[in-house]
Amino acid sequence: MRLLYSLFCFAAILPAQTLHIYAIDVEGGKSTLYVSPSGESMLVDTGYAGNNNRDADRITAAAASAGVKQIDYLVVTHYHGDHAGGVPQLAAKVPIGRIYDHGDNFETSNKKTQAVFLPYTALREKYPHQTAKPGDIIPVRGLQVTIVASAGNSIAKPLPGAGQPNPKCATYQALPPDPGENARSIAMIIAFGKLRIADLGDLFWDNEYELACPVNKLGAVDLYMTTHHGTATSGSPQMVEALHPRVAIMNNGADKGGSIKAWTAIENSPGLEDLWQLHYSNEGAKDHNVNEKFIANPSTENDKGYSIEVLALPDGSFTVRNDRTQFEKTYRK
Numbered sequence: 001m002r003l004l005y006s007l008f009c010f011a012a013i014l015p016a017q018t019l020h021i022y023a024i025d026v027e028g029g030k031s032t033l034y035v036s037p038s039g040e041s042m043l044v045d046t047g048y049a050g051n052n053n054r055d056a057d058r059i060t061a062a063a064a065s066a067g068v069k070q071i072d073y074l075v076v077t078h079y080h081g082d083h084a085g086g087v088p089q090l091a092a093k094v095p096i097g098r099i100y101d102h103g104d105n106f107e108t109s110n111k112k113t114q115a116v117f118l119p120y121t122a123l124r125e126k127y128p129h130q131t132a133k134p135g136d137i138i139p140v141r142g143l144q145v146t147i148v149a150s151a152g153n154s155i156a157k158p159l160p161g162a163g164q165p166n167p168k169c170a171t172y173q174a175l176p177p178d179p180g181e182n183a184r185s186i187a188m189i190i191a192f193g194k195l196r197i198a199d200l201g202d203l204f205w206d207n208e209y210e211l212a213c214p215v216n217k218l219g220a221v222d223l224y225m226t227t228h229h230g231t232a233t234s235g236s237p238q239m240v241e242a243l244h245p246r247v248a249i250m251n252n253g254a255d256k257g258g259s260i261k262a263w264t265a266i267e268n269s270p271g272l273e274d275l276w277q278l279h280y281s282n283e284g285a286k287d288h289n290v291n292e293k294f295i296a297n298p299s300t301e302n303d304k305g306y307s308i309e310v311l312a313l314p315d316g317s318f319t320v321r322n323d324r325t326q327f328e329k330t331y332r333k
């Protein structure tokens with residue numbers, strides 16, 4: 001009886017230690033679900049509106065698979081349709097605890113952005129809501145979620161343990177800054193035990209420079225959720241090499257992000273073990289896509305919207321899984 005009891009306890013303890021992450025396929029948008037071992041959940045962005053509830057359905061399926069009945073914390077990184085468009089459809093399906101965003105819309109003269117922002121703001125009034133500032137903590141139990149940039153401002157001082165000079169800054173080549181919403185994205189470092197994750201929204205090259213140069217304010221991470229879908233104006237070598245990720249997951253579409261430039265910066269980053277992609281990139285073609293087993297959705301013709309999942313332990317080891325094939329690979333600390 002005692003043995004049975006111990007076995008039962010062991011089985012109950014193991015899953016309880018796991019952080020579960022779903023990089024949900026919202027067809028070139030962004031939606032990433034983090035489910036802490038505490039049972040609390042944080043969703044970063046909601047994908048697009050429309051498409052017969054496609055993205056809201058995919059998010060609720062991921063939440064159900066993780067055993068969560070509500071989104072405790074919804075982070076809306078910025079007000080573009082591929083990130084905030086799906087909020088009303090999602091809210092109609094799932095209870096949401098608290099919403100974090102960067103505040104006002106910086107593209108009030110852009111009709112497309114306003115068409116996302118206005119219904120979103122009408123909805124957020126019904127929820128507890130907080131405007132995120134650099135240095136704020138999102139209190140997901142079991143995780144340490146630190147906002148490092150929001151509304152175009154970034155942390156003034158390096159995070160604890162970071163702050164090393166970044167030699168890559170010497171070769172930085174500036175690009176024109178983004179005047180709109182991408183540059184105002186909420187960016188986060190998420191820690192779980194010894195595991196660190198960078199999730200920087202759609203920040204641009206120059207915003208990344210502020211975080212990476214002249215000193216690396218963020219420190220190294222294990223997992224890099226690629227910035228701006230792998231678009232060529234984000235994911236600078238200065239930022240990526242400062243993060244020094246072991247694994248990167250790219251939220252690209254077939255024709256959205258997945259640029260040769262950002263892809264190459266990741267592949268060339270010292271210490272990278274694997275890059276995983278949500279889609280095959282048409283721009284990348286034969287030479288700038290990863291092996292098909294690391295791609296969740298390799299074909300646009302038969303796109304079933306597969307996710308990439310991560311199961312992480314507090315010792316810093318984690319397993320990445322392709323939902324299409326169940327192919328998985330474990331990365332030990």
Ligand SMILES: [Zn+2]
Binds near residue numbers: 202
């Ligand atoms: Zn985007």
